[in-house]
Amino acid sequence: MADLKNSETIPWVEKYRPMLLNDIVGNEHTIERLKHFAKHGNVPNLIISGPPGCGKTTSIWALARELLGKHVKEACLELNASDDRGIDVVRNKIKTFAQTRVTLPAGRHKMIILDEADSMTEGAQQALRKTMEGYSKTTRFALACNQSDKIIEPLQSRCAIVRYMKLSDAEMLLRLQEVAAMENVQYDDEGLVAILFTAQGDMRQALNNLQCTVSGYGYVNAENVYKVCDEPHPSMMEDMFVNCVKGKVREASETIHLLYRLGYSPEDIINTMFRVCKVCDKIPELLKLEFLREIGICHVRIVEGLSTLVQLSGLVAKMCMMNEAS
Amino acid sequence: MMVTTRKKRSTTVSDAFNDDSTGKRAKRSGTSTKTTQAESVTIECDTTPMTSNDLHMHSRKLSEIRNWLSKPAPRGILSLIGPPGSGKSTAVRVLSHELKILTSEWLECDHEIEDDSFADFLHCRPSTRTGILLVRHLPQSTYNDLPKFHELLRSIPSSSSIIFCLPSTQSSWHLNPTRLFTPMICLDLGISQITTNPFATTFLTKAMKRVAGNNSDCRDAELTEIAKIADGDLRKALIILNLRLRFGKGNAYDKADSPISLFHAVGRIVYAKRAEKTSSSWKEAERLLNNERMRRPQPDFDVNLLVEESPYDSQKLISFVFEHSPRFTPMSSLHKVFDAISLSDSTLHVWNRRDVFDQYALQTVVRNSLFYNYQENAGESRCKYAFTNPLSDQLVKEMRKLVPENEVSMCWRKEYYTETVPMMSRMGILPPSMEYFSHNLGSFIWLKGLDQWKAQGSHQIVKTRVVEEEGHVEFDIVDTDDSDTDSF
Ligand SMILES: Nc1ncnc2c1ncn2[C@@H]1O[C@H](COP(=O)(O)OP(=O)(O)O)[C@@H](O)[C@H]1O
Numbered sequence: 001m002a003d004l005k006n007s008e009t010i011p012w013v014e015k016y017r018p019m020l021l022n023d024i025v026g027n028e029h030t031i032e033r034l035k036h037f038a039k040h041g042n043v044p045n046l047i048i049s050g051p052p053g054c055g056k057t058t059s060i061w062a063l064a065r066e067l068l069g070k071h072v073k074e075a076c077l078e079l080n081a082s083d084d085r086g087i088d089v090v091r092n093k094i095k096t097f098a099q100t101r102v103t104l105p106a107g108r109h110k111m112i113i114l115d116e117a118d119s120m121t122e123g124a125q126q127a128l129r130k131t132m133e134g135y136s137k138t139t140r141f142a143l144a145c146n147q148s149d150k151i152i153e154p155l156q157s158r159c160a161i162v163r164y165m166k167l168s169d170a171e172m173l174l175r176l177q178e179v180a181a182m183e184n185v186q187y188d189d190e191g192l193v194a195i196l197f198t199a200q201g202d203m204r205q206a207l208n209n210l211q212c213t214v215s216g217y218g219y220v221n222a223e224n225v226y227k228v229c230d231e232p233h234p235s236m237m238e239d240m241f242v243n244c245v246k247g248k249v250r251e252a253s254e255t256i257h258l259l260y261r262l263g264y265s266p267e268d269i270i271n272t273m274f275r276v277c278k279v280c281d282k283i284p285e286l287l288k289l290e291f292l293r294e295i296g297i298c299h300v301r302i303v304e305g306l307s308t309l310v311q312l313s314g315l316v317a318k319m320c321m322m323n324e325a326s
Numbered sequence: 327m328m329v330t331t332r333k334k335r336s337t338t339v340s341d342a343f344n345d346d347s348t349g350k351r352a353k354r355s356g357t358s359t360k361t362t363q364a365e366s367v368t369i370e371c372d373t374t375p376m377t378s379n380d381l382h383m384h385s386r387k388l389s390e391i392r393n394w395l396s397k398p399a400p401r402g403i404l405s406l407i408g409p410p411g412s413g414k415s416t417a418v419r420v421l422s423h424e425l426k427i428l429t430s431e432w433l434e435c436d437h438e439i440e441d442d443s444f445a446d447f448l449h450c451r452p453s454t455r456t457g458i459l460l461v462r463h464l465p466q467s468t469y470n471d472l473p474k475f476h477e478l479l480r481s482i483p484s485s486s487s488i489i490f491c492l493p494s495t496q497s498s499w500h501l502n503p504t505r506l507f508t509p510m511i512c513l514d515l516g517i518s519q520i521t522t523n524p525f526a527t528t529f530l531t532k533a534m535k536r537v538a539g540n541n542s543d544c545r546d547a548e549l550t551e552i553a554k555i556a557d558g559d560l561r562k563a564l565i566i567l568n569l570r571l572r573f574g575k576g577n578a579y580d581k582a583d584s585p586i587s588l589f590h591a592v593g594r595i596v597y598a599k600r601a602e603k604t605s606s607s608w609k610e611a612e613r614l615l616n617n618e619r620m621r622r623p624q625p626d627f628d629v630n631l632l633v634e635e636s637p638y639d640s641q642k643l644i645s646f647v648f649e650h651s652p653r654f655t656p657m658s659s660l661h662k663v664f665d666a667i668s669l670s671d672s673t674l675h676v677w678n679r680r681d682v683f684d685q686y687a688l689q690t691v692v693r694n695s696l697f698y699n700y701q702e703n704a705g706e707s708r709c710k711y712a713f714t715n716p717l718s719d720q721l722v723k724e725m726r727k728l729v730p731e732n733e734v735s736m737c738w739r740k741e742y743y744t745e746t747v748p749m750m751s752r753m754g755i756l757p758p759s760m761e762y763f764s765h766n767l768g769s770f771i772w773l774k775g776l777d778q779w780k781a782q783g784s785h786q787i788v789k790t791r792v793v794e795e796e797g798h799v800e801f802d803i804v805d806t807d808d809s810d811t812d813s814f
Pocket residue numbers: 012013014016017018023024025026050051052053054055056057058059144167175203204207
């Protein structure tokens with residue numbers, strides 16, 4: 001534990017954050033659009049929406065770098081959710097930056113990146129509309145968010161929307177293999193599949209899980225990945241669903257009880273249930289849709305505070321009844 | 327030209343609009359950098375209307391605004407409210423310029439809390455007798471303390487001419503100007519109201535055509551598509567058009583934003599096509615189902631892929647399924663689909679955890695719709711079908727048109743309830759706004775029982791006329807138009 005080399009302490013998500021638009025995996029069409037922006041300048045205000053870890057922040061910075069070149073340090077300001085972004089900050093910090101003079105080539109503007117803009121309060125967004133109008137000659141805004149409809153309409157109206165999709169497993173795998181090769185990671189295929197499953201399309205999560213598995217166990221196989229990620233093993237869950245289909249309530253319940261005893265919280269368990277259920281190919285169509293509905297209802301209860309084994313047991317019992325009742 | 331901002335009262339005189347980001351003034355003041363490439367001249371530069379002839383706006387709305395502006399001073403207060411990009415600010419700017427009316431705009435000052443500067447601004451008379459005060463951004467405190475704002479409105483001297491020109495926001499009730507300027511308050515204080523509507527698609531298309539000019543390769547069909555994406559918002563349409571003209575087809579907007587691709591996704595769900603060949607693992611799983619009649623061949627597409635990669639708002643997708651299902655799904659199983667939608671609307675709608683529960687809602691609705699919409703050999707008999715936007719959107723627009731001026735509209739505005747009751751706007755039957763009941767101004771006399779009235783269905787338009795009598799107001803409910811009843 002003592003002397004880790006400096007390079008080993010850098011999180012891989014940072015170490016392997018693509019610097020150029022060209023190096024970003026997936027969402028080809030969207031990246032293509034950004035390349036046009038980078039090349040021609042005169043970028044409109046942007047709303048960049050997409051699920052977590054698909055490269056939104058990465059690509060805005062890449063765009064800023066390609067647009068502003070050596071000026072990027074002075075001409076680009078990022079505020080993310082961990083910064084205070086109340087109304088006063090929007091007023092003062094952003095205003096101060098927007099008012100600073102930076103000489104830029106024609107068609108280039110200063111850029112303000114507001115990461116996770118959907119977590120800004122409505123009031124702060126409202127204040128932003130004013131600022132956006134006021135400095136439109138010199139400054140462009142890029143708002144990254146998970147859902148563009150959480151941005152108030154007057155801002156949406158002033159921005160071009162750029163959308164990202166969740167990365168596909170194939171795209172994630174490509175990048176994971178690259179990183180694994182560069183870090184000399186020992187792995188087997190099931191290990192990478194496990195990483196993909198735990199990350200659910202979130203590249204940040206995938207890289208973190210990979211790094212954690214490597215530093216915890218050295219070797220990346222499925223078992224180690226699930227241990228590191230502290231998630232129930234999906235194959236256990238799959239077996240449970242098969243038991244539900246067959247109406248074997250005792251066996252199905254055993255799985256849930258075991259997971260609960262191992263210390264997984266009901267929310268962890270139900271999350272894994274949902275993920276496994278929707279892709280499991282051993283459940284007949286009718287049962288699958290009913291299972292998913294019941295899991296959803298149970299999840300709502302858990303979120304509302306009924307985070308108990310009773311809820312999970314009830315769910316399992318219900319699922320075991322369904323084939324009989326069909 | 328920098329806008330002068332004094333600490334206390336910040337006003338600029340005359341055409342103090344920064345909104346049209348790349349407007350003429352920006353060009354005139356020429357930020358020294360000479361643009362050489364043609365492409366770096368953004369198109370709005372050349373198209374920001376400078377005369378009322380160039381204004382893209384309904385002539386009726388335009389003359390309403392013009393009439394108000396041409397009134398002899400003092401004109402009183404005008405609330406000019408409409409969705410973003412419906413041409414409010416531009417109309418005021420151009421018209422007041424043409425009518426040579428001096429405009430002073432409120433530009434927020436830095437310390438609003440416990441500060442009277444906004445009140446001072448509203449109380450000050452513009453420099454000439456004929457000028458107007460313009461408010462396009464309200465101080466934040468206004469939204470937090472409604473009674474105080476109304477008190478402020480009450481205290482405004484009758485010698486004033488003030489325009490509140492504010493964007494309506496459906497996504498946020500808190501910021502919604504209709505919350506500040508309720509019909510009641512406006513009636514009470516004699517505030518004139520003009521609301522602008524989203525532009526019709528044909529209108530946007532025409533406007534863009536003028537901007538694009540003849541020498542562009544931008545076809546009409548493409549313009550229509552952009553207009554549909556912009557969804558009534560001219561500013562947005564011009565941003566997209568700008569990108570289209572500079573970067574060519576395909577780079578101006580996301581394919582997913584195109585309504586065609588949304589229809590495509592909905593189409594897949596409601597057509598519910600099954601694959602020609604069923605894989606052996608699918609067959610094996612289906613054999614586990616006890617009830618043989620409920621076994622199904624494999625669907626033609628991957629449900630998870632459609633659900634997870636759908637960039638559309640899940641509520642929107644579900645509302646499409648809701649409205650179009652009756653056309654496709656056999657009546658005997660329709661209740662199953664609606665049951666799933668109802669569940670997604672109630673239980674699975676957890677506002678603060680939408681990221682998680684939207685997935686459940688979509689999975690449940692899509693899978694149920696797919697499963698129950700199954701008829702053996704149905705493929706051939708299904709004819710071509712044109713998708714439309716959910717009816718209720720249209721309904722709201724129609725209602726706005728029908729409500730005559732100066733009659734308090736009981737056609738409950740969408741804004742009142744879409745926030746709190748997610749699918750309500752899709753139901754056709756709109757709930758009476760609580761806003762009206764909460765005002766103790768008068769009693770309501772229902773000529774018809776509420777239940778009867780509801781039973782008449784979605785096409786019912788109800789108007790009210792205000793009768794002032796002995797100090798209280800009664801609402802007289804009049805039915806109109808009930809001929810059109812064959813919705814689904
Ligand atoms: N499309 C991608 N191609 C390559 N790496 C990616 C991609 N998306 C995300 N990553 C990796 O995941 C990390 C987080 O990406 P980020 O852009 O911050 O995601 P978000 O979309 O949440 O802003 C980055 O440091 C990068 O290493």
